[in-house]
Amino acid sequence: MNNYLFYRYSISLLLLVAVAICLLQIASPLSLSAQWQLVTEMQIQDVDQVLYLYGYLPRIVMAFMVGGALALVGSLLQQLTQNYLLSPMTLGLSSGAWLALVSLSIWAPSLVATHGHWFAMLGATLSTLLVMLIAGRQGLGGLPVVLAGMAINILLASIANALLLTHDQYAKNLFIWGAGDLSQNDWSNVLNLAPAMLIVPILLLLSPRILTLLKIGEGIASGRGLNLLPVMIGLLSLSIYLVAHAVTLVGVLGFVGLIAPNIARYLGARKALDQLCYSFLMGALVLMGADMIALYAGQLMQVLVPTGTTVAILGAPLLIYLSRKKFTANDQQSLSIPLGIKQLSPFIWLSLLLLTGLLLLISLTLSPSLQGWQFTIPDALTWSFRWPRVFTSLFAGAAMALSGMILQRLIANPLASPDILGISAGATFALVSVTLITGISIFEVGALTAFIGSMITLAILILLSKKQRFAPSVVIMIGISLGALIDALVAFSLISGSDDIYPVLGWLSGSTYRVSSEKTWLLIILFCVLFTACLALQRSLTLLSAGDDIAQARGLATNKARLILLSLAALLCASVTAVLGPLAFIGLLAPHMAVMLGARKVVNQLVLCCLIGGALMVLADWLGRVTFYPMQLPAGTVASVLGGSYFVFLLLKGRLSN
Known part of the structure; x- marks a missing residue:
């Protein structure tokens, strides 16, 4: 020795x-x-x-x-x-x-x-x-x-x-x-x-x-x-x-x-x-x-x-x-988050709808100026710049929330989300790589490239965690590791990039600044199609949430259903990432907030988390525009700070309650 x-x-x-x-x-x-x-x-x-x-x-x-x-x-x-x-x-x-x-x-x-x-x-x-x-x-x-x-x-x-x-x-x-x-x-x-x-x-x-x-x-x-x-x-x-x-x-x-x-x-x-x-x-x-x-x-x-x-x-x-x-398949050790109320009431539905509408109204009409705060209906020019930003934020937040909700139910992991599992990072990696290699603007690369990156990351995640039967601990740690690789790429881009790389860096913060009306309509259409598909597959998602044995006993082709739903989650994430850039915490936080408000069933959680995610992103975009006026902060950065702070608060509350 x-x-x-x-x-x-x-x-x-x-x-x-x-x-x-x-x-x-x-x-x-x-x-x-x-x-x-x-x-x-x-x-x-x-x-x-x-x-x-x-x-x-x-x-x-x-x-x-x-x-x-x-x-x-x-x-x-x-x-x-x-x-x-x-x-x-x-x-x-x-x-x-x-x-x-x-x-x-x-x-x-x-x-x-x-x-x-x-x-x-x-x-x-x-x-x-x-x-x-x-x-x-x-x-x-x-x-x-x-x-x-x-x-x-x-x-x-x-x-x-x-x-x-x-x-x-x-x-x-x-x-x-x-x-x-x-x-x-x-x-x-x-x-x-x-x-x-x-x-x-x-x-x-x-x-x-x-x-x-x-x-x-x-x-x-x-x-x-x-x-x-x-x-x-x-x-x-x-x-x-x-x-x-x-x-x-x-x-x-x-x-x-x-x-x-x-x-x-x-x-x-x-x-x-x-x-x-x-x-x-x-x-x-x-x-x-x-x-x-x-x-x-x-x-x-x-x-x-x-x-x-x-x-x-x-x-x-x-x-x-x-x-x-x-970690093994039996390792379910995790962090606790408060469960909230047990039943969803009509009052919550009405309150959320009114809150979302109010946030949209404020975001479209209330803004600071050199003369102070102004609450006015925007003219045609202002409207042409403002509405794509506001509605891109709304549907981007809803899409990320829906993607996170699907992942949390499929993997049976309350801490799963596109950003933590590396799916957003995969889309980001694909878009940034194509931009750096070809010189094409990252705003023109498109959702297909982001979708390919997301699906490759998802395939790697499934392959590496399959042996442990998708244990929450293994899935999350692999996602964190993949995210660290993307951070390394981003850091390299920040240091080595020439002047044409700085728009990429703004995009990496989740900015709505360059969003056009065409891309907004594309995101809206994609979200509506994918949301409809999720509603059509709500029975499959409910059965898979209960476990493969129960789902198979009810006649569900579990592998096929899981692949379709995972593809929907990846496509939702890729669509947002291609238009807006990577977003953190929305896909993690919104499904939890829906559950805390009483949305236990799949359909209720599906709709409610979209409302919450959209409202959070609209609020983040508005705060990013007005807080440091005339300077602006990207909506993704503001959403990360707001969502991260609230998520840490929930973790602390869950810890202290135990």
Whole structure:
């Protein structure tokens, strides 16, 4: 065993040195002998030598330090909770720190260099506390904490995007930073991170005994005098401080803290100290390797490839693998949401119809101007611009709500929706890829491309989760992984795009700004056809919701019916994505709100969730137009903030009620 330990560390260290040498060879035109001579003699004579000493060497050191720190924190979190899917990313640490830094960069940019890490620590602490409050103590060991972290990540990212869209002069640099960039201009960032790295030996000294006792069992740990709450608070505080420093200097590199500890365990690290030390080494190796790939790809394509993009591309498949390995068909552990009232009343129908009509009236007639608020019937020119936006929002929200309702009933998963399962991401990936490859405007690509992307994603999802019989945990984790891949593509587009890519970025926020009347009519017609088809198939959806055995006993061809309904859900999502862009939370939230209002039967829920989804999107579009007048926020961004906030509120309410 000791020999294996020695060989494992020796080979890993040699591999780390080899990766560092390869990275320097890719980055710098200097030969190895010239590099060695420059380091030993420190005689600078040309620009390449300056770049080597003050650009590439600190970049490698930063990759080693940040990768090791994130992996160490990831290993610590996973051992504390015995949850191998936990990391600074899934716990919400990174997104909280990122939002705090975006806010500070916009409103107090002079404080970023001197006090940025303290604000990042505050944001990371608040987001982590919120995730833990939603998941609860028992939820830290399974899926609930990952789902809570996912919801918080989407919400905080939406708020950060809203801030960037209203302060676009900061957008380019902040997008590069947020994508995870290791580029260095001197040794200042390394020197800034060095004091925080003193936490590493402190964690290595204090935590192994605690983690060993926790692994044996909380009861035994308490019997040995270990008070769990203060210990977790202390270790989490040190971890948050370390992650906040890293995010402040290089941006978000979330998957490192997930990948490295699992690689360490796979290669034989079992004891607490061994897992921590070897995870640190694997984290440095993973990040340096990802940075090497990013540099090489950037040279081939003549663009800047963020290191965070390559980390996400490496990490998402591992997350899929871990999800399929960890969770089974019997794993139904999830988050609780309040059920609401039991019976749908005519008063609710009337109230929702009146509310939707009122929102349409306000959106069409009430708007700010240079003279103040005006409530007027729009003239012909204003009407020609305004009605496509309003009615596109209405039918887009209804379509996403209907798609989410079908998915939730078919998969028997209350947290299923087109955005969480990756179906929206598949449509987005197809549209963005065609735009980047062919140069065709994303507004002209069409719904067919989006539908193909959605169906391919849906097929992958079904294929990967079929073995576990579509267990909610597996389906959701695979969807989150696919979404992470799309985020990596989007981040790459943000960094590498020329001027013609910025309309794509506006579209990615779910904007109604460029919607034409022709596309509005197309969306309305598609929705009406698909809505009618769903009504015709309501018996099939009811039987499939009850289970395949009951459905087959009633004579239903379950496979055929499921394929048709899944295709309808994908087509609804693709239609919206092609016209408006990806929308988050509407497909998740509207079906739940319908159930909370008493819509238990399929037909009632089908109609009611469409009304709710449409009303939410009309409200989001109007708020996006008037809140920061004369500036505008995309309806999708506003809907994500509103829907995400309410969804988090529901999760908190469900958690506290239990």
